[in-house]
Amino acid sequence: xxxxxxxxxxxxxxxxxxxxxxVTDYAQSQLGDVVFVELPKVGSKLTKAAAVAVVESVKxxxxxxxxxxxxxTEVNEELVADPALVNxxxxxxxxxxxxxxxxxxxxxxxxxxAAYKAHTG
Amino acid sequence: MLxxxxxxxxxxxxxxxxxxxxxxxxxFAGYDMPVQYAAGVLKEHLHTRSRAxxxxxxxxxxxxxxxxxxxxxxxxxxxxxLVPQDILGIVPNRQRYALFTNDSGGILDDLMVANFGDHLxxxxxxxxxxxxxxxxxxxLSGDCDxxxxxxxxxxxxxxxxxxxxxxxxxxxxxxxxxxxxxxxTITVNGNPLACFxxxxxxxxxxxxxxxxxxxxxxxxxxALLDHPDVLPIGLGARDSLRLEAGxxxxxxxxxxxxxxxxxxxxxSIQKIRRSGGERAGGFPGADVILSQLxxxxxxxxxxxxxxxxxxxRENAPLFADSMSTAQIGKITSGGFGPSxxxxxxxGYLPKPQSPGAKGVAEMSFAEVRGQKLLLKLxxxxxxxxxYKR
Numbered sequence: 001x002x003x004x005x006x007x008x009x010x011x012x013x014x015x016x017x018x019x020x021x022x023v024t025d026y027a028q029s030q031l032g033d034v035v036f037v038e039l040p041k042v043g044s045k046l047t048k049a050a051a052v053a054v055v056e057s058v059k060x061x062x063x064x065x066x067x068x069x070x071x072x073t074e075v076n077e078e079l080v081a082d083p084a085l086v087n088x089x090x091x092x093x094x095x096x097x098x099x100x101x102x103x104x105x106x107x108x109x110x111x112x113x114a115a116y117k118a119h120t121g
Numbered sequence: 122m123l124x125x126x127x128x129x130x131x132x133x134x135x136x137x138x139x140x141x142x143x144x145x146x147x148x149f150a151g152y153d154m155p156v157q158y159a160a161g162v163l164k165e166h167l168h169t170r171s172r173a174x175x176x177x178x179x180x181x182x183x184x185x186x187x188x189x190x191x192x193x194x195x196x197x198x199x200x201x202x203l204v205p206q207d208i209l210g211i212v213p214n215r216q217r218y219a220l221f222t223n224d225s226g227g228i229l230d231d232l233m234v235a236n237f238g239d240h241l242x243x244x245x246x247x248x249x250x251x252x253x254x255x256x257x258x259x260x261l262s263g264d265c266d267x268x269x270x271x272x273x274x275x276x277x278x279x280x281x282x283x284x285x286x287x288x289x290x291x292x293x294x295x296x297x298x299x300x301x302x303x304x305x306t307i308t309v310n311g312n313p314l315a316c317f318x319x320x321x322x323x324x325x326x327x328x329x330x331x332x333x334x335x336x337x338x339x340x341x342x343x344a345l346l347d348h349p350d351v352l353p354i355g356l357g358a359r360d361s362l363r364l365e366a367g368x369x370x371x372x373x374x375x376x377x378x379x380x381x382x383x384x385x386x387x388x389s390i391q392k393i394r395r396s397g398g399e400r401a402g403g404f405p406g407a408d409v410i411l412s413q414l415x416x417x418x419x420x421x422x423x424x425x426x427x428x429x430x431x432x433x434r435e436n437a438p439l440f441a442d443s444m445s446t447a448q449i450g451k452i453t454s455g456g457f458g459p460s461x462x463x464x465x466x467x468g469y470l471p472k473p474q475s476p477g478a479k480g481v482a483e484m485s486f487a488e489v490r491g492q493k494l495l496l497k498l499x500x501x502x503x504x505x506x507x508y509k510r
Contacts, residue, residue, distance in 0.1 A: 032162055
């Protein structure tokens with residue numbers, strides 16, 4: 001499995017034609033204590049760069065953008081019930097949603113881990 | 122991502138202490154201020170409610186109003202020309218919440234006024250302090266010397282452990298009750314520090330606000346923070362604490378377009394300044410405010426509890442029902458209340474004035490990201506205050 005990153009501090013774990021998407025540990029450290037997460041609906045079609053989920057801390061709301069185009073196949077209901085997972089395990093249990101990748105060439109514009117580290121460094 | 126602070130940002134006397142303790146510094150009212158520390162807003166909020174938090178509010182304005190006659194009563198009567206409160210009735214070593222009003226009955230700023238025996242001591246909002254000072258000079262210069270105390274810091278110690286911690290350095294503060302205020306010597310490592318202490322704050326908790334010479338601020342702040350019950354608290358938690366306490370934030374919940382009656386601050390206007398009182402009126406906007414005190418206003422600031430978990434934030438439009446497109450009000454402060462573990466908000470809603478009409482509707486809807494979320498009317502404070510009366 002490959003993990004890719006966006007400049008908006010999201011990660012994508014690619015498994016065949018399914019991408020699991022979450023926000024990075026760097027993102028959660030900037031957001032602070034997460035108290036609310038809103039996810040897209042299963043079956044909804046996401047367009048790259050559209051605001052599709054929301055993550056809110058005590059003090060502010062932030063959008064999560066679709067890093068690529070595709071259809072939502074699964075969302076993390078556990079995260080909705082326990083938004084603090086974003087702070088405790090951003091790269092693991094706090095995945096947001098999975099999408100079926102519409103166009104694999106969209107992955108070409110994303111960063112690998114080394115490039116992302118340089119981006120946040 | 123981490124933009125450098127613009128050169129023009131002013132620094133408070135405790136700036137280096139904030140940075141050294143991991144404060145995340147942000148611009149606020151022209152100052153470089155800590156919005157949070159390493160613990161984060163949620164833990165800082167809960168720590169203040171369970172133990173004690175130290176807040177730096179040195180960006181706020183501190184002003185001495187000294188009567189030219191030497192009689193503090195003359196300064197009090199002069200200030201009553203600008204505020205609808207009973208200032209003459211503030212006895213020495215007490216303070217009171219007050220409002221600068223404008224000619225249309227709106228609020229120019231909210232402030233604290235203390236009687237220090239031979240002069241009045243005012244604490245005003247950071248963003249308003251220059252205009253407040255000009256306002257005082259314009260209207261009161263004949264009767265008072267207006268002295269901004271720019272060489273003093275202001276720190277607040279708030280929470281159930283505040284009394285025990287501060288009494289260690291100044292035993293007499295333990296006998297103060299809510300809204301007592303006056304000079305106090307706080308002794309740190311054998312150094313007597315000339316402070317003004319009030320038993321008040323902006324969190325809903327018992328606690329103190331301490332005005333201290335700028336050069337002594339770090340000595341006191343460090344001593345207080347050395348206590349295991351005390352954590353430094355940033356502006357983020359200060360905001361969530363005051364919101365749960367139902368307290369207004371100037372420029373958001375109250376401003377030049379909201380009257381004290383619309384803002385549900387009638388309690389701050391004593392009988393003696395109302396119609397029929399001994400010193401009724403005589404402040405800017407008195408015609409509007411005195412009339413609204415008798416007949417009410419057509420809208421009112423209220424507490425609102427969103428159903429569900431989604432925070433409803435400032436400027437969210439309010440509607441009477443889920444299908445309506447006609448906006449009836451808006452949220453002026455909203456967010457997540459850590460002590461309630463739920464979203465909380467305040468905003469303005471219509472209050473029908475016809476005889477026999479009910480008050481503000483029990484239910485309303487806020488539009489958030491295209492969805493209408495149900496809000497229930499709630500009494501304020503949302504979290505009971507623990508002032509020492």
